[in-house]
Amino acid sequence: MNWETRLTKLLNIKYPIIQGGLAYLAYADLAAAVSNAGGLGQITAMSLQNPDELRREIKRIKQMTDQPFGVNFAIGQHGRPYEDMVHVAVSECVPVISVTGGNPKGVLDIVKDHPIKILVLVAARKQAVKAEALGADAVMVVGQEGGGHLGRNDTGTFVLTPQVVDALKIPVVASGGIVDGRGLMAALALGAEGVEMGTRFIATEECQSAHELYKQALVNADENATVVIKRSLGTPARALKNKWTDHILELEAQQLGYEALKDYINGRANQRYINEGYIEEGFAWAGQGVARINDIPSVHTLIQNMITEAEGIRRKWEDLG
Ligand SMILES: Cc1cc2nc3c(=O)[nH]c(=O)nc-3n(C[C@H](O)[C@H](O)[C@H](O)COP(=O)(O)O)c2cc1C
Numbered sequence: 001m002n003w004e005t006r007l008t009k010l011l012n013i014k015y016p017i018i019q020g021g022l023a024y025l026a027y028a029d030l031a032a033a034v035s036n037a038g039g040l041g042q043i044t045a046m047s048l049q050n051p052d053e054l055r056r057e058i059k060r061i062k063q064m065t066d067q068p069f070g071v072n073f074a075i076g077q078h079g080r081p082y083e084d085m086v087h088v089a090v091s092e093c094v095p096v097i098s099v100t101g102g103n104p105k106g107v108l109d110i111v112k113d114h115p116i117k118i119l120v121l122v123a124a125r126k127q128a129v130k131a132e133a134l135g136a137d138a139v140m141v142v143g144q145e146g147g148g149h150l151g152r153n154d155t156g157t158f159v160l161t162p163q164v165v166d167a168l169k170i171p172v173v174a175s176g177g178i179v180d181g182r183g184l185m186a187a188l189a190l191g192a193e194g195v196e197m198g199t200r201f202i203a204t205e206e207c208q209s210a211h212e213l214y215k216q217a218l219v220n221a222d223e224n225a226t227v228v229i230k231r232s233l234g235t236p237a238r239a240l241k242n243k244w245t246d247h248i249l250e251l252e253a254q255q256l257g258y259e260a261l262k263d264y265i266n267g268r269a270n271q272r273y274i275n276e277g278y279i280e281e282g283f284a285w286a287g288q289g290v291a292r293i294n295d296i297p298s299v300h301t302l303i304q305n306m307i308t309e310a311e312g313i314r315r316k317w318e319d320l321g
Helices: 006-011 028-036 051-064 083-091 105-111 125-134 157-167 181-189 212-220 243-253 257-265 267-274 288-292 299-320
Strands: 017-019 041-044 069-074 096-100 117-122 138-142 172-175 195-197 226-229 237-240
Touching: 006 138, 017 028, 017 041, 028 041, 028 051, 028 069, 028 299, 041 051, 051 069, 051 083, 069 083, 083 105, 096 105, 105 117, 117 125, 125 138, 125 157, 138 157, 157 172, 157 181, 181 195, 181 299, 226 243, 243 257, 257 267
Parallel strands: 017 195, 041 069, 069 096, 096 117, 117 138, 138 172, 172 195
Antiparallel strands: 226 237
8 A cells, every 4th residue: 555645755755654762762773673664763862972973873874774764853851962963964964853852943954955854843733833934844743642751731642633734734743652553544534644653662672772671661561651750840751650750759749849850850860771671760751652562573563563554444444435
């Protein structure tokens, strides 16, 4: 079946499936596997130490795939300057750059005269409209179900997606809670022209930097397994519930502010869980979609299963017609 949408044409990919930025998890191995399987894989720039490391990772992915890939910039996090990293991505002529976590104008200004497609990830209609006005080629919109950082107003993917589709002319990508072919078809029915997935791609063979205990926790999790932390700081984000997040929520309930929280929510605490497997001594982002993740397949198998399921639905719908 043909899976062409304006998004697949824009990005020159076979299937309308994007692997979202994944801090400390999405390096060349995972990204190349997604791109080789017909989606768009992305390297997460801001979890690399410096511009040289990013250049090395980009050179590595170019050895691993001849398909388009992206480099993701979560500019609001990590409190680090990102401009040098964006210049590296531009000088390496990467096909796609995605940006989130702050005003994308700085990145768009650096990239605008280059033949690089820009995706902006937002969590609200207003931000989507702004991203289009600033020159984004497509907007990805993440609903409340998603893993990692979310919007402040708790809007779910089912409401946010059609709202943003109706407000924009450029292609919209739905994100948050999507893990399979049913999710893909639902997103297309809502008017999106593709999906972005984060949590689902962590529980794959090629996400090698994710510790086995993290992957197993994703497989074991049900629909009550996630909580939103950091709401008191104005930066809500969804994580797997554990003793560590219980403690964070206690501190937040006492309104103790950033100083009391910072050692519990920093990158080190994140890496202790997700890369090193100390699953009670740190935190791990995950979306509500964990409830429907039951295996750790290869990326190729995951995408093929999604497409097979989605094609089955398309055939059923055609029979209805
Ligand atoms: C572990 C984890 C790390 C993430 N890190 C980033 C990041 O560095 N940059 C980014 O743009 N989004 C990041 N996200 C968000 C994802 O790219 C994606 O938008 C989100 O996971 C979609 O929801 P889903 O998890 O339900 O698929 C992260 C999500 C997770 C689960």
